[in-house]
Amino acid sequence: MDTKPHGFFGKLFQSLGLIVRSLLGRISKLFDRIIYDNRLSLLFSFIFALAMCISINYSDLQGRLFKNDSVTLNMPNIPVEVFVDTNAFEVTGVPSVADITIEGDTADIQLVRTQNSASITADLRQLSEGTSDVTLEVSGLPTGLTVKVNPETVQATLAKKYTKTFFISPDLIVGNGQSPNAYNEPALSSRSVTVRATRDKLNSIRSIRAIVDTSSYEGEFVAEVPLVAYDGSGKQVNVSISPETVTATVTLVQNNHESTSKDNNKETDKPKSSITESK
Numbered sequence: 001m002d003t004k005p006h007g008f009f010g011k012l013f014q015s016l017g018l019i020v021r022s023l024l025g026r027i028s029k030l031f032d033r034i035i036y037d038n039r040l041s042l043l044f045s046f047i048f049a050l051a052m053c054i055s056i057n058y059s060d061l062q063g064r065l066f067k068n069d070s071v072t073l074n075m076p077n078i079p080v081e082v083f084v085d086t087n088a089f090e091v092t093g094v095p096s097v098a099d100i101t102i103e104g105d106t107a108d109i110q111l112v113r114t115q116n117s118a119s120i121t122a123d124l125r126q127l128s129e130g131t132s133d134v135t136l137e138v139s140g141l142p143t144g145l146t147v148k149v150n151p152e153t154v155q156a157t158l159a160k161k162y163t164k165t166f167f168i169s170p171d172l173i174v175g176n177g178q179s180p181n182a183y184n185e186p187a188l189s190s191r192s193v194t195v196r197a198t199r200d201k202l203n204s205i206r207s208i209r210a211i212v213d214t215s216s217y218e219g220e221f222v223a224e225v226p227l228v229a230y231d232g233s234g235k236q237v238n239v240s241i242s243p244e245t246v247t248a249t250v251t252l253v254q255n256n257h258e259s260t261s262k263d264n265n266k267e268t269d270k271p272k273s274s275i276t277e278s279k
Helices: 003-036 038-056 058-066 106-115 199-204 254-265 274-278
Strands: 070-083 089-092 097-105 119-123 130-135 137-139 146-150 153-173 192-198 205-213 221-231 240-242 245-250
Touching: 070 106, 097 106, 153 199, 153 245, 192 199, 192 205, 199 205, 205 245
Parallel strands: 070 119, 153 205
Antiparallel strands: 070 097, 089 153, 097 146, 119 137, 130 153, 153 192, 192 240, 205 221, 221 245
């Protein structure tokens, strides 16, 4: 029973030996051909030298070709631009500025520093009245960078605006050396304006005043003056007023004007009136 397996494995080993000797013979012939052929020997020498060079300097080449030259840049307080219909809605909840963290290779980061073109936007144009989560988007940067915004999302609240008409009252502000009694009540080119704001803000408004400042003028004058909305406690209310300014005509009280003219015509050492002093 032992002779059959021994004969089988003997034939197998013999066949393998013949195959190995045949391969070695072929390799030997190929080697001889390379050695005795100038072109093939040069090519083989070049390949062998290149392989040796790569194997010896592998770590250095890997560092040069595949090294991660990543740089991080922090850009704080970038203004946030809000896209929304300001005539229809008032927006709260969106910060005026946000921070950007950028990561990329040195060349791209240097380009960002040089151009300084990064911008942040919050697009609310597709939203309706109420509170929604909005993602802040960054633009103006080269492609291939890793960009993070802080905060990444915000809760934006849109409140619908309404329109209401208010009467205007002049608010006379005099400068040093000027007396409010020297002026008549300013005449305004319009007695009413349209205010557009949320319902709560409209209900909080108690007066719309035309701010007439006499400190930059002497005597009678005509000037464009701003309009400001105030609540019941005298605090300014931030609303849209149309028009934003009116024309104010300021005249002097007649008796005061006459006495001032007479004093100007006299050459005396008497003290001048407060209005004359302001001149």
